[in-house]
Amino acid sequence: MSRIEARFEALKAQGRRALIPYVTAGDPNPGLTVRLMHGLVEAGADIVELGVPFSDPIGDGPVIQLACERSLAHGTSIRDVLNMVREFRETDSETPVVLMGYMNPIEVMGYPRFAEAAAEAGVDGVLTVDMPPEEMGDLSECLAGAGLDPIFLIAPTTTEARMQVICDHARGFIYYVSLKGVTGSDSLDIGAVAARVDRLNQMTGLPVGVGFGISTAEKAAQMSQAADAIVVGSALVRQIQENADDDAAVLSKVTGLLASMRSAMDAEVTAAV
Amino acid sequence: MAKTVEDMQMTVDYSQFPDVDGHFGTYGGRFVPETLMAPLAELSEAYLRYRNDPEFLREFDNDATQFVGRPSPLYFAERWSKKIGGARIYLKREDLNHTGAHKINNALGQALLAKRMGKQRVIAETGAGQHGVATATVAARLGMDCVVYMGADDIQRQSPNVFRMRLLGAKVVPVTSGTRTLKDALNEAMRDWVTNVDDTFYIIGTVAGPHPYPLMVRDFQTIIGRETREQILEQEGRLPDALVACVGGGSNAIGLFHPFLNDASVQMHGVEAGGSGIASGQHAAPLCAGKPGVLHGNRTYLMEDEWGQIIGTHSISAGLDYPGVGPEHAWLKDLKRAVYCSVTDEEAMQGFHAVTRTEGIIPALETAHALARAETLAKELGPDKIIVVNLSGRGDKDLQTVANHEGITL
Numbered sequence: 159m160s161r162i163e164a165r166f167e168a169l170k171a172q173g174r175r176a177l178i179p180y181v182t183a184g185d186p187n188p189g190l191t192v193r194l195m196h197g198l199v200e201a202g203a204d205i206v207e208l209g210v211p212f213s214d215p216i217g218d219g220p221v222i223q224l225a226c227e228r229s230l231a232h233g234t235s236i237r238d239v240l241n242m243v244r245e246f247r248e249t250d251s252e253t254p255v256v257l258m259g260y261m262n263p264i265e266v267m268g269y270p271r272f273a274e275a276a277a278e279a280g281v282d283g284v285l286t287v288d289m290p291p292e293e294m295g296d297l298s299e300c301l302a303g304a305g306l307d308p309i310f311l312i313a314p315t316t317t318e319a320r321m322q323v324i325c326d327h328a329r330g331f332i333y334y335v336s337l338k339g340v341t342g343s344d345s346l347d348i349g350a351v352a353a354r355v356d357r358l359n360q361m362t363g364l365p366v367g368v369g370f371g372i373s374t375a376e377k378a379a380q381m382s383q384a385a386d387a388i389v390v391g392s393a394l395v396r397q398i399q400e401n402a403d404d405d406a407a408v409l410s411k412v413t414g415l416l417a418s419m420r421s422a423m424d425a426e427v428t429a430a431v
Numbered sequence: 432m433a434k435t436v437e438d439m440q441m442t443v444d445y446s447q448f449p450d451v452d453g454h455f456g457t458y459g460g461r462f463v464p465e466t467l468m469a470p471l472a473e474l475s476e477a478y479l480r481y482r483n484d485p486e487f488l489r490e491f492d493n494d495a496t497q498f499v500g501r502p503s504p505l506y507f508a509e510r511w512s513k514k515i516g517g518a519r520i521y522l523k524r525e526d527l528n529h530t531g532a533h534k535i536n537n538a539l540g541q542a543l544l545a546k547r548m549g550k551q552r553v554i555a556e557t558g559a560g561q562h563g564v565a566t567a568t569v570a571a572r573l574g575m576d577c578v579v580y581m582g583a584d585d586i587q588r589q590s591p592n593v594f595r596m597r598l599l600g601a602k603v604v605p606v607t608s609g610t611r612t613l614k615d616a617l618n619e620a621m622r623d624w625v626t627n628v629d630d631t632f633y634i635i636g637t638v639a640g641p642h643p644y645p646l647m648v649r650d651f652q653t654i655i656g657r658e659t660r661e662q663i664l665e666q667e668g669r670l671p672d673a674l675v676a677c678v679g680g681g682s683n684a685i686g687l688f689h690p691f692l693n694d695a696s697v698q699m700h701g702v703e704a705g706g707s708g709i710a711s712g713q714h715a716a717p718l719c720a721g722k723p724g725v726l727h728g729n730r731t732y733l734m735e736d737e738w739g740q741i742i743g744t745h746s747i748s749a750g751l752d753y754p755g756v757g758p759e760h761a762w763l764k765d766l767k768r769a770v771y772c773s774v775t776d777e778e779a780m781q782g783f784h785a786v787t788r789t790e791g792i793i794p795a796l797e798t799a800h801a802l803a804r805a806e807t808l809a810k811e812l813g814p815d816k817i818i819v820v821n822l823s824g825r826g827d828k829d830l831q832t833v834a835n836h837e838g839i840t841l
Contacts, residue, residue, distance in 0.1 A: 212739075214609065214614060216618050218622075227608070236738055236739070262724045262725045262739040265723075266722070266738060267738075288462045292452065293460050310465070313468075315467075315470060316465060317472075324465075335465065338626060338627075
């Protein structure tokens with residue numbers, strides 16, 4: 159059983175929802191990332207989504223664009239990101255780590271070399287924003303061969319037929335994009351999201367996570383009623399942006415916000431029971 | 432046995448590419464966030480429906496004639512040819528189009544398609560501002576809302592075009608992320624489209640981006656090559672020996688080249704921006720000095736670092752200042768059907784002055800790169816040969832840049 163699968167099984171047994179924070183590796187500086195990852199786990203993260211910075215992140219809003227720029231200013235490469243995961247694994251062998259990024263760094267590294275190195279570092283899943291299943295080519299086999307789960311986005315515009323195709327290619331979990339827009343937007347319609355997640359649950363046995371636009375503990379709690387997992391990115395990264403020169407403040411603000419989301423989500427579950 | 436490049440060239444019917452999924456060999460495709468997959472499928476379906484629709488084509492041709500001023504002349508540059516002392520050089524006068532460049536051919540085609548698809552809002556990215564002006568122009572004529580994304584640095588160096596767009600009623604949004612040039616404007620336009628897919632049509636200005644853009648933009652631009660073919664047969668009674676065009680994203684080049692690709696006797700020369708020279712690293716020549724990768728929705732040659740980050744480009748011409756290139760050019764390069772070289776800022780300036788002074792035509796700095804290459808090629812080919820250069824745009828927008836370059840205060 160993969161680490162991601164094991165984590166969702168365990169949560170299901172407890173009647174809880176997964177909380178998945180996103181931070182960009184190397185933001186605000188490469189030295190802080192591993193500490194931040196551990197901090198996220200202590201604050202209640204079930205899976206850590208680690209962004210691989212890219213110069214042209216077309217699916218991201220201004221907050222994560224700037225995070226990429228801060229990280230790249232330190233020269234953070236995909237190899238550096240894998241080293242951070244390796245270091246994280248030295249003291250945490252259980253929390254799944256999903257890399258989220260764009261195609262070109264993987265393309266340049268070469269699919270087999272990337273898959274092997276990622277698995278060896280302790281990565282569990284790979285989400286590539288600009289790579290639909292149709293364009294995966296050999297990458298699909300390389301990831302499978304290395305035991306890595308390909309994670310895919312499904313959007314409000316995705317047709318039923320495509321939803322099925324994507325579900326058939328996906329492993330680990332499905333990431334439902336809760337709004338038409340880039341990361342960090344703020345126009346969530348919880349009812350509409352719940353309806354789409356229900357439809358996905360009919361199509362796949364995989365857990366369904368929801369992300370894009372979940373910025374507060376309240377929204378996280380509301381949305382957690384509709385899905386198996388909540389992904390939070392820009393709201394956390396905004397805390398990094400506002401405290402970029404102060405490592406201690408980054409740690410306390412980011413983990414503080416995440417912990418408030420965790421307790422709001424768990425309170426929701428308790429209330430429902 | 433593996434096919435050689437030459438075998439491939441012999442057997443390829445260039446009119447049959449891209450394939451249904453937008454691939455030119457390993458290049459092209461559709462690498463975009465999931466939110467855009469359905470809108471791109473909708474766009475492909477609409478475009479393929481109208482691509483051969485007589486009524487749509489009639490509307491396009493009518494506007495090309497009455498609004499753009501086509502056909503553009505194929506002009507024999509007699510004095511310049513004589514001065515060089517080599518091949519006979521013809522200039523395809525896209526600078527004489529309404530708005531002063533080839534960009535209007537594509538903007539018009541896509542805007543007419545947007546109208547048929549019921550989209551009221553069009554968006555565009557622009558580098559030098561020519562595509563932005565063309566889009567703002569057709570949007571004004573068709574009564575559509577128009578937003579143009581432009582790098583903050585480009586806004587500085589192309590201010591007359593910014594004012595033109597605003598006069599035409601477009602909103603020009605400065606892009607301050609990344610390198611503050613064309614690639615970042617494209618990122619921002621994509622983000623707008625992801626957010627406003629329901630009512631918005633994204634008019635991409637070059638033969639890059641996800642499928643069907645490289646196909647669609649090429650089709651609208653092949654009016655250049657189709658006219659050239661008729662005109663040269665009329666004037667010279669035979670096909671040209673070589674075609675020359677500058678390549679940023681590559682739309683004016685593909686528009687000239689494509690109708691001749693199946694004519695093996697016609698050489699194709701694409702000219703990239705060599706900036707301060709390839710060796711300096713300060714250039715915008717992905718086909719000459721880059722590697723294949725994925726950016727802006729397609730696989731193509733890119734300027735990138737060893738870890739796949741896109742690197743900054745340099746060119747005196749904002750319109751060539753782009754780290755990628757259309758996927759069909761990447762494919763033609765690998766097949767050796769077209770050859771790609773680069774011309775430095777200085778060489779381009781010489782080409783600019785030569786044509787201005789001998790022919791009375793002030794070309795755009797983008798075009799000046801093609802002119803510089805045409806001069807050396809004319810000498811290489813010799814006097815019996817015929818070269819057609821795509822004079823893709825006029826130079827009015829560049830007067831300030833030229834003056835600055837030469838230390839002149841206007």
